Amino acid sequence: MSSSSTTTTTTRLLMLKASDGVTFEVEEAVATKLGAINNMVEEEGSEDLICLPNVNGKFLGMVLEWCKKHANNNTNSDKGNDEVNKWWDKEFVMDLDQNTLYHLLMAADYLSGTELVDLLTEKVASMIRGKKVEEIRETFKIKSDFLPGQEEEIRKKNSWAFE
Amino acid sequence: MEIDHQDFMDQISDLPDHILHHIISFLSRRCAARTCILSKHWNYIWNSYPILEFPQYSIYPWRCYSSPEIRRGKFRDFIKIVDSSIKRFTPFKLRVERFYLEAGLDHDDDSMLPTMVDRWIEFAMKNGVREIGLLFDTRVTESRFYVLPETTFVTSSSSYVKYCATFHSLRKLTLARVHMSEKMMKDITRNCPEIHSLILLRCVGLKNLEISKVEKLEVVEVTPSGGIRELERVDIDAPKLRRFTFSTGFESDLPCSISLSPSHNLKVLALSECEIADDFFQMRNNLITFPLLEMLRISRCQMLRRIRMSAPRLRWFSLFACENIELIEMDAPTLSDFRLYVYRLPVLLLKNVPCRLKISYVFHSTIPADASWFLELRTFVGTLTQSTTLELKFYEDVEVSFDLQELQGAAIPPPLGVEHLILDLGLPIRTISKDQLATLIDGLLWSCHPKTISYDSCSCSKMQIMELLLEKLFNKENPECCNTFHIKCWCHYLKSAQILDSGGTKYEKLKDLEHFLDELLSPTKGFGSLHEKLLMFELEWDFGWW
Numbered sequence: 288m289s290s291s292s293t294t295t296t297t298t299r300l301l302m303l304k305a306s307d308g309v310t311f312e313v314e315e316a317v318a319t320k321l322g323a324i325n326n327m328v329e330e331e332g333s334e335d336l337i338c339l340p341n342v343n344g345k346f347l348g349m350v351l352e353w354c355k356k357h358a359n360n361n362t363n364s365d366k367g368n369d370e371v372n373k374w375w376d377k378e379f380v381m382d383l384d385q386n387t388l389y390h391l392l393m394a395a396d397y398l399s400g401t402e403l404v405d406l407l408t409e410k411v412a413s414m415i416r417g418k419k420v421e422e423i424r425e426t427f428k429i430k431s432d433f434l435p436g437q438e439e440e441i442r443k444k445n446s447w448a449f450e
Numbered sequence: 451m452e453i454d455h456q457d458f459m460d461q462i463s464d465l466p467d468h469i470l471h472h473i474i475s476f477l478s479r480r481c482a483a484r485t486c487i488l489s490k491h492w493n494y495i496w497n498s499y500p501i502l503e504f505p506q507y508s509i510y511p512w513r514c515y516s517s518p519e520i521r522r523g524k525f526r527d528f529i530k531i532v533d534s535s536i537k538r539f540t541p542f543k544l545r546v547e548r549f550y551l552e553a554g555l556d557h558d559d560d561s562m563l564p565t566m567v568d569r570w571i572e573f574a575m576k577n578g579v580r581e582i583g584l585l586f587d588t589r590v591t592e593s594r595f596y597v598l599p600e601t602t603f604v605t606s607s608s609s610y611v612k613y614c615a616t617f618h619s620l621r622k623l624t625l626a627r628v629h630m631s632e633k634m635m636k637d638i639t640r641n642c643p644e645i646h647s648l649i650l651l652r653c654v655g656l657k658n659l660e661i662s663k664v665e666k667l668e669v670v671e672v673t674p675s676g677g678i679r680e681l682e683r684v685d686i687d688a689p690k691l692r693r694f695t696f697s698t699g700f701e702s703d704l705p706c707s708i709s710l711s712p713s714h715n716l717k718v719l720a721l722s723e724c725e726i727a728d729d730f731f732q733m734r735n736n737l738i739t740f741p742l743l744e745m746l747r748i749s750r751c752q753m754l755r756r757i758r759m760s761a762p763r764l765r766w767f768s769l770f771a772c773e774n775i776e777l778i779e780m781d782a783p784t785l786s787d788f789r790l791y792v793y794r795l796p797v798l799l800l801k802n803v804p805c806r807l808k809i810s811y812v813f814h815s816t817i818p819a820d821a822s823w824f825l826e827l828r829t830f831v832g833t834l835t836q837s838t839t840l841e842l843k844f845y846e847d848v849e850v851s852f853d854l855q856e857l858q859g860a861a862i863p864p865p866l867g868v869e870h871l872i873l874d875l876g877l878p879i880r881t882i883s884k885d886q887l888a889t890l891i892d893g894l895l896w897s898c899h900p901k902t903i904s905y906d907s908c909s910c911s912k913m914q915i916m917e918l919l920l921e922k923l924f925n926k927e928n929p930e931c932c933n934t935f936h937i938k939c940w941c942h943y944l945k946s947a948q949i950l951d952s953g954g955t956k957y958e959k960l961k962d963l964e965h966f967l968d969e970l971l972s973p974t975k976g977f978g979s980l981h982e983k984l985l986m987f988e989l990e991w992d993f994g995w996w
Binding site: 385389392405408409411415417428429430433438448 | 459460464473488489492493509510534
């Protein structure tokens with residue numbers, strides 16, 4: 288620490304422990320992409336081991352993978368970064384199944400990863416966009432629990448949206 | 451294995467409310483509204499959605515309803531939609547993230563709208579709204595406005611604590627065609643400490659717009675009203691101001707006086723038709739005036755004579771139709787776009803400007819293009835240290851003459867060239883004779899020595915310019931023009947010329963061109979294709995014997 292050379296900057300390593308006991312060693316600059324971790328790190332006297340009882344190891348791993356890409360891309364030369372990030376984000380959400388999407392969203396939300404939440408919610412929105420009501424129900428396996436006639440009544444009240 | 455089972459269940463509906471709200475925020479209002487019949491839970495999600503946005507013309511696209519009767523009916527329906535959405539949202543007692551209303555004032559025959567809007571705003575303010583947008587428009591008369599209630603931003607003593615908390619949330623206020631008052635602006639600056647952006651479009655009721663001591667204000671955009679122009683003065687003191695634009699879309703006799711306290715955070719500054727004096731852009735003791743400024747656009751500011759500034763981050767600069775500009779002194783090492791649109795040639799002192807300059811000069815009927823004017827142009831070209839595109843625009847009838855004898859005894863600067871010259875003849879051909887055009891071309895070649903020439907005009911003048919350029923640049927015989935006195939005309943320095951058509955073909959000799967010209971001039975193919983065909987002349991100069 289005392290004599291960090293000009294070529295390598297010393298970065299603090301954090302240990303993140305998931306609900307199932309799996310631990311991840313990540314650079315502070317990567318982990319602090321998550322607002323919740325950033326807040327913990329900024330608290331004085333914080334320890335290097337952070338327990339995250341609400342996130343399972345599989346999804347924490349994926350969240351950290353996303354953070355790492357974005358942290359790396361941001362330190363590289365500035366131009367074209369947005370493009371790289373966008374391309375990489377597209378790849379990241381391309382083949383996510385709904386179960387993974389759900390857990391990732393819960394994890395990202397819990398860890399206050401604002402940008403990741405944006406990315407994932409937009410992905411869900413893209414699965415709704417342009418679809419008929421029946422198709423949306425089919426996509427997400429949503430069961431209509433309205434009483435007979437209720438749906439028709441609501442549809443009438445919001446008729447402008449169905450014209 | 452448990453996870454695999456869940457793959458066949460509806461998990462999306464189990465996401466927390468705020469995430470589901472976030473999801474539908476990516477959808478159009480119409481598409482989002484349709485989710486209300488998916489299930490009871492989704493119905494609840496839609497009713498409690500804290501973004502209350504009502505753009506009238508996307509809910510009811512006007513073009514679909516031709517008869518005024520139907521339009522009136524749809525307008526009433528629209529008001530009902532807004533009102534019932536707000537009524538459905540109210541019981542949840544949630545914060546309103548955004549209340550945005552876009553409505554026309556023309557079909558409000560029963561004058562229902564104002565009282566309803568009053569009520570909706572009161573509701574939004576009580577629910578700690580973060581963003582308000584009230585955008586009204588009218589196609590019938592310029593004098594219709596929505597009058598914002600005087601007490602909208604007033605803290606009433608009876609419910610002081612409650613109101614105080616709600617005003618603290620307002621971050622963005624956008625108003626279009628709204629009648630306000632100076633007192634109301636004071637209330638906003640005093641009672642909305644979090645306000646970050648203030649956008650006033652065609653609003654009335656303000657003679658002076660005074661914004662002072664608003665710590666968090668970053669964005670101010672003002673477009674004064676077109677019909678009644680009453681705004682005389684804008685005074686802004688906001689230390690964090692990042693963006694200020696004052697734009698008018700028309701010419702008016704009442705320029706607005708602008709005063710901005712120094713903000714070191716200023717990134718975007720756009721001013722049009724303002725009274726700003728020279729000290730606005732003066733270097734003070736070589737201090738950097740605008741350390742973060744990235745964009746500067748000034749148009750029709752007739753008081754401005756001098757700009758002297760250092761802007762280390764400036765990327766876009768444009769100065770449009772400021773008739774009295776005399777001097778532009780600028781140190782801008784990151785500039786990527788420099789545009790001038792002038793009626794007379796200013797002195798340019800540019801240091802560290804890495805980009806090509808685009809300068810448009812517009813001829814004015816009061817300033818004849820005579821020999822001394824061409825000398826002025828040649829002197830101006832001599833001061834340009836950057837590669838330059840010079841565009842000359844003829845929109846008015848201008849007297850053209852170019853007699854080098856008139857310049858006997860004058861100091862003639864050495865010939866220097868601009869990169870590209872564009873001749874824009876916006877005039878019908880009858881107002882400029884062929885002789886005048888020929889004289890003009892002689893004068894321009896003598897003062898600008900361009901590496902390339904192109905032209906832009908109606909098709910008949912295009913033909914004439916092209917013929918003249920061909921004649922002058924290719925039929926160059928031993929010039930006898932200037933044997934009698936010491937000032938040389940341009941012909942002496944022209945080494946070679948060639949033509950480049952828009953397809954990329956080059957013609958170096960007139961003979962090669964013949965076929966091309968035949969085609970161009972033939973009545974069957976010619977004139978039509980001439981509009982698209984852009985000819986560019988490439989010239990090579992040799993100033994060796996100056």
